[in-house]
Amino acid sequence: xxxxxxxxxxxxxxxxxxxxxxxxxxxxxxxxxxxxxxxxxxxxx
Numbered sequence: 001x002x003x004x005x006x007x008x009x010x011x012x013x014x015x016x017x018x019x020x021x022x023x024x025x026x027x028x029x030x031x032x033x034x035x036x037x038x039x040x041x042x043x044x045x
Contacts, residue, residue: 010016
């Protein structure tokens with residue numbers, strides 16, 4: 001009679017299956033840092 005490893009058996013289940021994560025797409029997925037050119041000049045001088 002073989003001894004079974006319960007952890008190894010659990011790892012073969014769909015619970016640990018590789019998941020494909022879809023990236024965000026479309027408008028608003030990329031957030032550019034907002035900079036106000038006038039404020040940059042004003043605070044630097």
